[in-house]
Amino acid sequence: MEIAFEPQEDDFLHEVRTFLEPWRGLDQFLLSNDYARLRAFYRALGQRNWLALSWPVEMGGLGHPAIYEFILWDEMAGARIARPPLSAGIVAKTIIRSGTPAQRARWLEPIRTAELMFSLGYSEPEAGSDLAGLRTTARREGDDYVVNGTKIWSSGAHDSDYLWLLCRTDEHSRRADGLSLLIVDLKSSGLRIRPMAKMSGNIFTELTFDDVRVPAEHRIGAENGAWPIMQVSLADERHVQFPPRRVRADFEAVRSWAARLGLDKDPVVRDRMAALAVDVLECQALAMKVLSAGQSTAATLAAAENKRASTDAIQRIARAAMEFGCPEAVLSSSITDLLWRQTTEESIGGGTSEIMTSIIARLGLGLKA
Amino acid sequence: VSLSLDLGPEEIALQDSLIRFCQRRLGADVHTRATVRFTRPLWRDFAETGLLDVAGTREPSSVLLACLGLEILGYYGFPGPIPHTIALSRSLNERDWGSVSSGETIVTFGAGDLIAWGAVADMIAICEGGRLFGVHCSQRQPVDTLGRTEAAVTVRSSSDDMGDGALALAIFHTGIAAYCGGAARFLLSSAAEHARLRKQFGKPIGEFQAVAFPLAEALMKLDAAQILVRLAALAIGQESAVGPELAAAARISATRASLSAAFAVHQAYGAFGVLDDGPVGWLSRRIQEYATLEPSLRSCQNGLPLRVITALDPRIAAVAEAR
Numbered sequence: 001m002e003i004a005f006e007p008q009e010d011d012f013l014h015e016v017r018t019f020l021e022p023w024r025g026l027d028q029f030l031l032s033n034d035y036a037r038l039r040a041f042y043r044a045l046g047q048r049n050w051l052a053l054s055w056p057v058e059m060g061g062l063g064h065p066a067i068y069e070f071i072l073w074d075e076m077a078g079a080r081i082a083r084p085p086l087s088a089g090i091v092a093k094t095i096i097r098s099g100t101p102a103q104r105a106r107w108l109e110p111i112r113t114a115e116l117m118f119s120l121g122y123s124e125p126e127a128g129s130d131l132a133g134l135r136t137t138a139r140r141e142g143d144d145y146v147v148n149g150t151k152i153w154s155s156g157a158h159d160s161d162y163l164w165l166l167c168r169t170d171e172h173s174r175r176a177d178g179l180s181l182l183i184v185d186l187k188s189s190g191l192r193i194r195p196m197a198k199m200s201g202n203i204f205t206e207l208t209f210d211d212v213r214v215p216a217e218h219r220i221g222a223e224n225g226a227w228p229i230m231q232v233s234l235a236d237e238r239h240v241q242f243p244p245r246r247v248r249a250d251f252e253a254v255r256s257w258a259a260r261l262g263l264d265k266d267p268v269v270r271d272r273m274a275a276l277a278v279d280v281l282e283c284q285a286l287a288m289k290v291l292s293a294g295q296s297t298a299a300t301l302a303a304a305e306n307k308r309a310s311t312d313a314i315q316r317i318a319r320a321a322m323e324f325g326c327p328e329a330v331l332s333s334s335i336t337d338l339l340w341r342q343t344t345e346e347s348i349g350g351g352t353s354e355i356m357t358s359i360i361a362r363l364g365l366g367l368k369a
Numbered sequence: 370v371s372l373s374l375d376l377g378p379e380e381i382a383l384q385d386s387l388i389r390f391c392q393r394r395l396g397a398d399v400h401t402r403a404t405v406r407f408t409r410p411l412w413r414d415f416a417e418t419g420l421l422d423v424a425g426t427r428e429p430s431s432v433l434l435a436c437l438g439l440e441i442l443g444y445y446g447f448p449g450p451i452p453h454t455i456a457l458s459r460s461l462n463e464r465d466w467g468s469v470s471s472g473e474t475i476v477t478f479g480a481g482d483l484i485a486w487g488a489v490a491d492m493i494a495i496c497e498g499g500r501l502f503g504v505h506c507s508q509r510q511p512v513d514t515l516g517r518t519e520a521a522v523t524v525r526s527s528s529d530d531m532g533d534g535a536l537a538l539a540i541f542h543t544g545i546a547a548y549c550g551g552a553a554r555f556l557l558s559s560a561a562e563h564a565r566l567r568k569q570f571g572k573p574i575g576e577f578q579a580v581a582f583p584l585a586e587a588l589m590k591l592d593a594a595q596i597l598v599r600l601a602a603l604a605i606g607q608e609s610a611v612g613p614e615l616a617a618a619a620r621i622s623a624t625r626a627s628l629s630a631a632f633a634v635h636q637a638y639g640a641f642g643v644l645d646d647g648p649v650g651w652l653s654r655r656i657q658e659y660a661t662l663e664p665s666l667r668s669c670q671n672g673l674p675l676r677v678i679t680a681l682d683p684r685i686a687a688v689a690e691a692r
Binding site for chain 1: 375377380584
């Protein structure tokens with residue numbers, strides 16, 4: 001077992017913490033719909049080339065191991081500043097792996113510098129966890145695809161530049177076989193974007209495509225070949241899917257709140273907080289398991305355990321605060337109210353708890369539930 | 370990857386040798402019996418495996434190796450005061466430890482008057498008020514207990530102060546956690562196999578989420594607890610300042626994970642799961658007793674300073690600090 005970071009990784013951790021100081025207060029997790037400041041933040045990361053930490057050097061990246069990305073986004077999550085942008089993660093890494101030289105030249109540089117931001121167009125009203133059942137179509141007409149359908153639950157599409165769209169390019173193929181990935185300009189004619197406020201205060205969007213034309217050169221990977229590409233791209237992001245410092249930050253917030261109100265003297269509260277403290281440690285342990293497993297099948301299991309355990313933990317932390325017998329917990333200005341509202345969504349987005357549990361049952365116990 | 374939780378060759382070899390020992394000494398049908406009775410010859414054979422010698426070296430890796438061994442012994446439900454003995458590996462003097470590690474003297478460890486393995490032990494040590502005491506008893510009344518641990522209710526006549534008890538307590542918490550985690554892991558693998566083979570409504574019951582999900586959740590909790598137990602063992606072995614807190618956290622984590630697994634397994638097995646001589650009952654009973662007896666889960670929780678959270682981060686400061 002080797003559980004300490006290398007000295008250069010520790011150096012990077014300290015560099016990240018120093019960098020983050022002026023950005024504290026930007027809170028993409030709980031409060032902020034301040035997209036202008038968020039973009040500025042991502043650009044600041046881009047200036048350091050930290051959006052391309054693990055990209056290959058020949059693609060403009062720093063060529064670091066994945067653990068550097070973990071360190072960066074774990075610190076971000078602990079400070080609740082921002083989540084990893086889709087553009088530099090799933091989008092860029094897929095283009096690096098499956099894009100043509102021309103596509104790499106077109107897209108990677110503006111993604112690396114955060115000039116372009118992407119939103120994700122996967123879910124549909126009738127295709128959520130069962131993504132292969134999606135119905136949005138892209139019909140080839142000359143040099144374009146013509147897209148029709150509806151996407152939903154896309155975060156921040158109203159303030160992004162492009163959509164990473166998963167759509168059906170072969171209506172006769174069944175399920176996952178006829179799907180392709182397209183990059184869609186969010187200012188395209190025929191595309192309507194409807195924001196929807198979430199309980200947390202952040203914004204979901206619904207996107208309606210009415211004969212939206214997308215250049216064929218914006219297709220990444222083979223036509224009808226998206227599914228295997230997506231499986232690989234999911235593996236790219238496991239190590240940053242749910243950083244443990246987010247769990248710890250929520251715990252610390254509730255602990256500080258309880259201490260400020262004098263609740264921490266109550267033995268019942270102390271007992272509950274001790275149990276929650278162990279929850280936090282368990283999440284840290286499972287995050288270590290994800291990092292340790294690298295790119296193996298064990299990493300898929302570990303990532304599912306980490307996501308499920310972490311989202312359970314933050315919900316237990318937030319809901320515990322409501323049970324400490326303190327009415328102030330429900331004040332809209334309170335951290336407890338914010339946490340209660342926000343944590344509810346975390347067991348749904350990025351793979352529901354039910355999907356995570358199915359993965360654990362299948363890979364860990366051989367049960368096809 | 371610079372960070373790796375994979376076991377090294379020495380650690381794997383130790384676990385493999387204990388698997389072979391348990392299979393040879395307890396028999397392939399060990400898990401189908403009502404319980405494995407403790408005997409002195411069995412204990413002497415166990416001593417010959419050398420696990421107690423490893424625990425007694427006081428090397429930085431010795432507590433981790435002992436806990437890796439306890440995971441296997443828990444998996445097979447090996448009887449006897451093994452975590453209790455290992456708890457004292459750094460507290461007994463050289464002469465006493467020599468007698469204990471050779472299997473000649475049987476020692477157990479606890480708190481209060483009801484002592485697991487107290488009926489078969491030659492020596493009893495307890496932790497009280499943070500101090501470790503060797504106890505002389507005027508009476509030892511054997512009692513049947515839930516976990517069939519050959520326990521005794523003791524009446525003390527005198528006791529010898531053996532010094533600070535924090536280290537023994539930390540090793541005990543970690544060792545019990547490792548043993549219970551191993552036991553629960555057997556229960557879970559057994560229930561998963563049952564769920565793959567047992568058919569109802571025309572398909573394996575493991576294809577029903579109502580059966581599979583509690584088992585999957587139990588695996589998730591056991592996996593997290595196992596990592597914490599191993600980290601605690603490393604930290605204690607390296608005499609890190611946060612070792613005791615990590616040990617308490619590991620005990621809480623492993624105890625609740627093991628109990629949760631045991632209860633899920635009882636349910637998944639249906640009526641088979643409540644047979645006294647069935648595949649679940651006796652290990653489940655042992656886990657519950659180890660969770661309940663003092664020094665207990667409860668005492669861990671009360672004593673767990675919340676600063677454990679701030680003392681740790683994903684790199685586990687305990688080890689970085691020792692380095």
